[in-house]
Amino acid sequence: MRVKVQTRDLNVHYGRVHALKDVSVDIEANSVTAVIGPSGCGKTTFLRVLNRLVDLDGARVTGKVFLDGEDIFNGVDVTSLRRRVGMVFQQPNPFPMSIYDNVAFGPRIHGIRDKKRLDRIVEASLRKAALWSEVKDRLHESALRLSGGQQQRLCIARALAVQPEVILMDEPCSALDPVSTARIETLIKELKREYTLVVVTHNMHQAVRISDHTAFFLNGELVEFGKTSQIFTNPAEKRTEDYISGRFG
Amino acid sequence: MCFAMSWSMERVVESILLISALSSALIVFFIVLFMLKEGFPALMLGKDFFLGMEWKPSHDKFGILPTVISTLIVGVGALAISAAIGIPAAIYLAEFSPPLLRNVLKACVEMLVGVPSVVLGFFGLMVVVVFIRDFFGGGGGGGGGGECILAAWFILAIMTLPHVVSISEDAIQAVPCSLREASLALGATHWQTVREVVLPNARSGILASLILGMGNAIGETMAVLMVIGNPNIPSVPTSVFDAARVLTSTIILEISYAVWGSTHQHALFALGIVLFVIVAFLNIITTAIVRKEVRKKSV
Amino acid sequence: MRGILCVFALIPAIILIILFSYIFSNGISAINIDFLLNSPYMLERGGIFPQIIGSLCLVSVCLLFAVPLGVLSAIYLAEYAPDNALTGIIRFFVECLAGIPSIVIGLFGLILLVHYLNFGISLLSGGLSLGFMILPWTIRASEEAIRAVPRSFREASLALGATKLQTIRCVVLRNAFPGIITGVLLGLGKALGETAVVLLTAGSGLESFIPRSLFDPVGSLPVYIYMLATQGRHSSTAFSKASGASLVLLTIFFAINVSALLLRNRYIRRMRGEIA
Numbered sequence: 001m002r003v004k005v006q007t008r009d010l011n012v013h014y015g016r017v018h019a020l021k022d023v024s025v026d027i028e029a030n031s032v033t034a035v036i037g038p039s040g041c042g043k044t045t046f047l048r049v050l051n052r053l054v055d056l057d058g059a060r061v062t063g064k065v066f067l068d069g070e071d072i073f074n075g076v077d078v079t080s081l082r083r084r085v086g087m088v089f090q091q092p093n094p095f096p097m098s099i100y101d102n103v104a105f106g107p108r109i110h111g112i113r114d115k116k117r118l119d120r121i122v123e124a125s126l127r128k129a130a131l132w133s134e135v136k137d138r139l140h141e142s143a144l145r146l147s148g149g150q151q152q153r154l155c156i157a158r159a160l161a162v163q164p165e166v167i168l169m170d171e172p173c174s175a176l177d178p179v180s181t182a183r184i185e186t187l188i189k190e191l192k193r194e195y196t197l198v199v200v201t202h203n204m205h206q207a208v209r210i211s212d213h214t215a216f217f218l219n220g221e222l223v224e225f226g227k228t229s230q231i232f233t234n235p236a237e238k239r240t241e242d243y244i245s246g247r248f249g
Numbered sequence: 250m251c252f253a254m255s256w257s258m259e260r261v262v263e264s265i266l267l268i269s270a271l272s273s274a275l276i277v278f279f280i281v282l283f284m285l286k287e288g289f290p291a292l293m294l295g296k297d298f299f300l301g302m303e304w305k306p307s308h309d310k311f312g313i314l315p316t317v318i319s320t321l322i323v324g325v326g327a328l329a330i331s332a333a334i335g336i337p338a339a340i341y342l343a344e345f346s347p348p349l350l351r352n353v354l355k356a357c358v359e360m361l362v363g364v365p366s367v368v369l370g371f372f373g374l375m376v377v378v379v380f381i382r383d384f385f386g387g388g389g390g391g392g393g394g395g396e397c398i399l400a401a402w403f404i405l406a407i408m409t410l411p412h413v414v415s416i417s418e419d420a421i422q423a424v425p426c427s428l429r430e431a432s433l434a435l436g437a438t439h440w441q442t443v444r445e446v447v448l449p450n451a452r453s454g455i456l457a458s459l460i461l462g463m464g465n466a467i468g469e470t471m472a473v474l475m476v477i478g479n480p481n482i483p484s485v486p487t488s489v490f491d492a493a494r495v496l497t498s499t500i501i502l503e504i505s506y507a508v509w510g511s512t513h514q515h516a517l518f519a520l521g522i523v524l525f526v527i528v529a530f531l532n533i534i535t536t537a538i539v540r541k542e543v544r545k546k547s548v
Numbered sequence: 549m550r551g552i553l554c555v556f557a558l559i560p561a562i563i564l565i566i567l568f569s570y571i572f573s574n575g576i577s578a579i580n581i582d583f584l585l586n587s588p589y590m591l592e593r594g595g596i597f598p599q600i601i602g603s604l605c606l607v608s609v610c611l612l613f614a615v616p617l618g619v620l621s622a623i624y625l626a627e628y629a630p631d632n633a634l635t636g637i638i639r640f641f642v643e644c645l646a647g648i649p650s651i652v653i654g655l656f657g658l659i660l661l662v663h664y665l666n667f668g669i670s671l672l673s674g675g676l677s678l679g680f681m682i683l684p685w686t687i688r689a690s691e692e693a694i695r696a697v698p699r700s701f702r703e704a705s706l707a708l709g710a711t712k713l714q715t716i717r718c719v720v721l722r723n724a725f726p727g728i729i730t731g732v733l734l735g736l737g738k739a740l741g742e743t744a745v746v747l748l749t750a751g752s753g754l755e756s757f758i759p760r761s762l763f764d765p766v767g768s769l770p771v772y773i774y775m776l777a778t779q780g781r782h783s784s785t786a787f788s789k790a791s792g793a794s795l796v797l798l799t800i801f802f803a804i805n806v807s808a809l810l811l812r813n814r815y816i817r818r819m820r821g822e823i824a
Contacts, residue, residue, distance in 0.1 A: 051707060083709030093700040095719065096818050106708040109718065111253055144821025155704070162708055259713050266628060269620035273687060274641035276680055280648065280656045287659055334559050341553035357561040363801050364567065365741025367770040368794045371777045372567055375574075375787060407563055414560065440549050468649030470744040471770075475778060497651050501744055504658070521655045525648065532647045 004029035004196040005050060005166060010063035012045055012054065012220075019045045019059070021220045027213075032192050034211035034228065035200045038248065041217040043200045047168045050198065051085040052078050067166070083110065085166040086159035091175055092151035094143035094158070099126075099135050102143045102154060106162035121161050129157035130187050149180025156187065167191065169199040173206065185210050204244060208232055216240045288519035291512060298519065304483050306503065311516040313523065315483045319493040320527075322486060323398060323477070324467040327405035332459055334406070335413030339455075342414070343421035344443050355415075362411040370475035373404040378476055385490060396478035399489040404472050409462035416461065420454020421447060453542040457535045464531035468524065470497040496524045571798065575791030583792055587756035588772070594756070596793050601758050602671075602766040603740060603797075606750060609675025609762070610682065610739045615732055617679075618686030622728075625687070626694040627716055646684035653681045654748035662749055672762040674750025681745060682735035689731020693724035726815035733808040737801055743770040769797045 005027040012020040020042045027033050035043045048054040049065060052072060065072050072081050083106075094102050103122045112118060122139070126132040131153040135146070143154055152172060159167060169188070173181040188197060188210050201207050207214055208228060215225045216237075224231060224240045235241045242248060254262070291298055291311060301312020342351055374396075382395030424447045432442040448455075466473075478492020479502060486493045500517050507513040586595030621642070629635040657677030667673045697720045705715040721728075751765035752775070759766040776790040817823050 053703060053707060056703070056706070079709045079711050081709075082707055087707040089700065089704065089707075091700065093698075093704045095701060095704070096723065096821070105705070105718070109253065109705075109708060109710045109714055142818070142821040142823060144819075158704075158708065253711070254713060259711060262713060263628065266620050266624035269617055270624040270629070270638050273617060273621040273645075273683055274638040276683065277641045277644045277648070279660070280645075280652065280680075283656055283659050283664075284652065287655075334556055337553050337556035338559060341550070341557040345550045345553060346557065354557055354561055357564050360805070361560055361564050363737055363741075363805060365743070365770055365797060365801075367741070367743040367773050368571065368797065369567075371773055371790055371794060372570060374777055376566075376570060410560055410563075464647070468651070470649070470651045471774060475774070497649070497744075500651055500655070501747065504655075504748060509663070518655060518659070521652050525652050528647060528649050529644075 002029040006066040008064045010065060013060040019220050023222045025215060025222055025225050027198060029196050030192055031212040032188060032197045032199060032210055033213045033215060034207035035215045036204060036207050037217035042220040043217055044170055047170055047200055050168055051082050051087055083162045084164055086164035087168045088155050088159055088172050090171045092148060092155050094151050094154050096144055098140045099143045100139040103157050103161050106158060125157040125161040128160050129153045131157055149176050152176060152184060166196045171200050171202060284518060284522050288515060288522045291516040291519035306513040315485045316494055316496055316499055318485050320467055320495040323401050323495055324463045326402040327409060327466040328459055328463045330402055330406035331409045331413050331462055335410050336417055336455060339414050339417035339421060343418045358411045358414050366469060366472040369404055369408060370472035373400055373476040377403050396476055396492050397490045398486055398493050400476040401473045404476050405466040405469060408469060408472060409466050413458050413462050416458030417455045420451040424450045453538050457538045460531050460535045464528045468528050470501055474498040474501060496520050571791050571794045574788050575795035578788045578792030589756055596772060598755055598758050599767045599769045599772045603768045605671055605759055605766055606674050606678060606768055607736055607739050609671060610678035613676055613679030614683045614686050614735060618683055619690045619728060622687050622690030622694055623716060626691050642684050642687055650681055650742060651744045653677055654745040657745060657749040668763060669751055669765045670763045671759045671766040674746050677745045677749045678739040678742060682739050685735045686731050690728045693727025694720055697723045726811050729811055730808045733804050737804050740800060741770055743774055747771050769793050
């Protein structure tokens, strides 16, 4: 088992609020890790630490986070970190540009100008996101014309276009209908062959369907972390068991 | 456009951004500085300047009182007219008009804002002044008759009307729906609701629009210049049909022949300072009203 | 009650109609190729060609100054300025500038540009003074447009590994562009119609030549209108030429307003996804 992302004694403060408390976890490469817990427990904060978007939130971060053994807060250029660790947001947020320009945005930012190369990257990313067949004839139409589920897959393609190693997803299906949700869940399971995924979800059934490992957060604390099958059938902590069986939400 | 820049280039660009913002802010600073420097010698005349009743540059007399009084009279009169028309208009637009008419009338108001002051002044000269001359036979000054304070009132009212209407309309619209609904639920008619609930709550916004409008009227140069008559010797006006001089028209008329470096020139700049202070004072009152309202609402 | 209020609301529209029809009826007779292409002489003869060119030159200099400075300042204020006293002071001073009467700006231009810096009565003095006048409006409009770009776009861009400046250039400015242009067009309108400032710093308005350098005095439409309306014999020729010039000026204004509207429309359509 190869560890891709590691945190040690990670603490995050927003002013007086202690949002994450002493979180230490090892995330395995080429796996899907689900992050579950009630609202406000720190799931999104945890995700935003991993690609340092938390820098924008005015938070104070202590402890260490490692990507392939490198400390991401010390000595790693934040823009190259964010290229390696991509993010898909809860609300699909394609740019008001064409589908092509959305996917090509990332590569262009990183200096790729050659049209043929961009064409190849756009096609490959859209194929990986299972969207190519639906949009190949209308790449130059506005991305905002797509349905919610298609827009989210577009955002996934956009993230894939910069060739990340880790993909973070913050409740990617919560704004979508069940059919789109199912498609994206299938996609997630395929993507783990090439990438490491960390998926925040409030839907426990989804966590069971898609993930290999699960992390349960409560009030900023990582209460339990382990194989999904074990967490949901035989949790070690009482709090985990209470949450899973719905005694609180 | 989207090429990557090296870290040092980015730092350079960020410094340029800061310098731009600072430069923009510094312009006001320099305006105040230069105005004070140029107007200072005249301000030093003290009482003779501020309270003097005679403005005769050729005799070295620089009393600004009649000019200031005329300016205030012109401002208040224009304000009264535009308030009398603008506030009912705003009420209608905000509360009673059907949407289509509202859009059309609002577009008209927007367009009126865009008319350059010199065109309005020209219109005033051709229509309003002639009308006054033919009907009331008053006014005079340098023109053909009819130029007077009343003409200035009309033209300035036209200029400030759009501002009064749009700001008052916004203020009325900003009154929360919940208040209106509460009143209607108690059985009040629409008009009663407007009179007793909406207007009192919009009062400070409307007041702010009026004071702002008065500031605009006092600061206006060309339109008033063309219709107010500008007699050679400014005096305190005794009737609305008197020609008069205001701060702005005096400055622009005399600056072309004031000898550079003379007390006359300094006095004109001092007039500019007085004008600036009056308008700034009105703006401060407006901001204070708005701020007090915001604070009241958040408590 | 409704009826009475309606009458009041109609008054601005009525005034507008009277104004336009008066200017139009008096001015249309003066407009012909001669008028548009010749130069004025002896006050009320000739045409307004140098004035049209002069107004356009003045406005160009004005925009060349006020737009870059305004947009850059707005970017700083919207994206970089920390929440401290210095930022508050900057904003305060910029707001102050908006409240200064145009004639005071003209006096400032006179003392600083014409005399102190020795630019003389010129295109440069006039253009820069106009620039001072519209700067707060370009800053305000640009800042609003930049702030209106949703946060989610910025985060998406940063999450893809873009730097802050790249995000500003490629996402924020691109989306704020129509709003910024609308602000520019509005400033343009103000500058085009401004008379006091130009009278003090740029020229008497009756120039019969086109400026050959930045340091030449320059004629302009508003000053021309003023001169014809107030100096001279108050003849009907003078009035009709002044009306004609007013008509040209108002037409340019109309064109500007329509462009601003079309631009805003295009922006709304892009945000709705109708165009890419």
